[in-house]
Amino acid sequence: MAFVFDTVPANRGLIDMNNPREVAWWTKRFACNEVQLREAVEQVGPNAAQVEQLLDGQEYILTV
16 A cells, blocks of 8 residues: 655745645645746745635735
8 A cells, every 4th residue: 555645845935836746735725727826926926825815706805
């Protein structure tokens, strides 16, 4: 029996689009595909909270 471990990003506040394992993790986390994730990161940057709000269809993005 083989165990599969997901690679959890070292910094869960930022999305590293250059790391294929992190991209796979974030697409699972946000229930989206890679194209949607890349477009969201291009729109709002690599901040995970902002990307999540955009993918969830939130109209307003809050920054702290």
